[in-house]
Amino acid sequence: MLHENVTCTVCGCLCDDLKVRTENNQIVEMQRSCFLADAWFKEQLEASPQPVTINGTPADYDQAIIKATELLRNAKAPLVFGLSRSSTPGQRAAVELADRLGAYVDTTASLCHAPSIMAIQQVGEQTCSLGEVKNRSDLVLFWGVDPLVTHPRHGERYSIDPSGEFIPNGREDRTIIVLDEQEGETAKVANQLLQIDSEDNFRVIWALRQLVRGKPLHWSDDESVSLDELRQLADQMKNCQSGIIFFGLGVSQARLGHRVVEALLDLVTDLNEFTRFYARRMRLPGDVTGADSVLCWQTGFPFAVDLTRGYPRYEPQEYSAQSLLENKEVDACLLIGSESIPKLSARARAHLTDISTIVLDYPGQSPQFTPTVQFTTGIYGVHYRGTAYRMDEIPLPLGKFLDTIDPADHDVLNDLLKSL
Numbered sequence: 001m002l003h004e005n006v007t008c009t010v011c012g013c014l015c016d017d018l019k020v021r022t023e024n025n026q027i028v029e030m031q032r033s034c035f036l037a038d039a040w041f042k043e044q045l046e047a048s049p050q051p052v053t054i055n056g057t058p059a060d061y062d063q064a065i066i067k068a069t070e071l072l073r074n075a076k077a078p079l080v081f082g083l084s085r086s087s088t089p090g091q092r093a094a095v096e097l098a099d100r101l102g103a104y105v106d107t108t109a110s111l112c113h114a115p116s117i118m119a120i121q122q123v124g125e126q127t128c129s130l131g132e133v134k135n136r137s138d139l140v141l142f143w144g145v146d147p148l149v150t151h152p153r154h155g156e157r158y159s160i161d162p163s164g165e166f167i168p169n170g171r172e173d174r175t176i177i178v179l180d181e182q183e184g185e186t187a188k189v190a191n192q193l194l195q196i197d198s199e200d201n202f203r204v205i206w207a208l209r210q211l212v213r214g215k216p217l218h219w220s221d222d223e224s225v226s227l228d229e230l231r232q233l234a235d236q237m238k239n240c241q242s243g244i245i246f247f248g249l250g251v252s253q254a255r256l257g258h259r260v261v262e263a264l265l266d267l268v269t270d271l272n273e274f275t276r277f278y279a280r281r282m283r284l285p286g287d288v289t290g291a292d293s294v295l296c297w298q299t300g301f302p303f304a305v306d307l308t309r310g311y312p313r314y315e316p317q318e319y320s321a322q323s324l325l326e327n328k329e330v331d332a333c334l335l336i337g338s339e340s341i342p343k344l345s346a347r348a349r350a351h352l353t354d355i356s357t358i359v360l361d362y363p364g365q366s367p368q369f370t371p372t373v374q375f376t377t378g379i380y381g382v383h384y385r386g387t388a389y390r391m392d393e394i395p396l397p398l399g400k401f402l403d404t405i406d407p408a409d410h411d412v413l414n415d416l417l418k419s420l
């Protein structure tokens, strides 16, 4: 069978134009997928882990639900963490379960773009869809990100090559500028590379703000970027038809990243005095944007939420999974997707392996330790229908094209809820 318009959930681009040919419940051919998607589908679909285990030993599904319920019921301070590789039905069930338990709930955003979210909460953001970028943006800046490596089809579909309503000649009508520490793959196809140490981003952004607003600027000749280069960039930004800055972890994960992103968002606000300009985060995991959205509509906050008092409280420094685990403030953890465990600090990982853990993972994933209870779940967009949010917050439907005997995240989480 040929399945068209399949949505890939491997990165935040959520390309929804893939063609997949299947035979005997196996993928035999994929078209329009990139190298990241090819590797991911192979890894997930060729793996055949035990569907359910208790302390590493194969177990019956009902037994595992009983065991996991017991762990969660007896926990004084449970944590629900992950969610970015799930889908709206799984994320919604996870928040409902966390609410019932009086748990902390956090998403992998706290390990990636948390500083950007905090900055947006402070100064707001000028948003647009990727469709608008494709149709209007004649100046595209990639700051602290190398999309040809991390989001391979972003350039082809939205930001570098495609023709759009006001960009009839595609690449020829666009100026692409990369601002990064070193030359990556995107810089090789860009019009210009400005090499900036990530710790200098804050000063460079403020210098641009001064130049854009026509204010005096003292700039040393020792800086990695010259005053002439900054002047030229400020002029290009003010005089474009529509501009966009796509920024990545190279900006948000620098020291005081939330202040750097705040400055960048303020620069974009300044630019809107002269032209149309936007800034957008390059989200990495497939549905981290969906996790933000579901948490926001259910609790009012996008990550690091404390539900222990029966109402939501938000404090990124205190209620992020990393802080809670490092400070040994949780005694059980329900992980929905373990792919972000390597990003936790060694201290947080050490505590995670000391407490009771219930892990829901796709077939090719593994938490790198033996959880107390583990469920292998079917993949949204492959085995189960669902909804995922693209990096520009556009929700896209996920279809199914393979069968599985594994339950979906929402099946396991709803069974836990019923059992509680």
Ligand code: SF4
Pocket: 008, 009, 010, 011, 012, 013, 014, 015, 032, 033, 034, 035, 036, 037, 151, 152, 153, 154
């Ligand atoms: S760019 Fe991202 S969403 Fe698109 S096919 Fe590649 S991995 Fe999938």
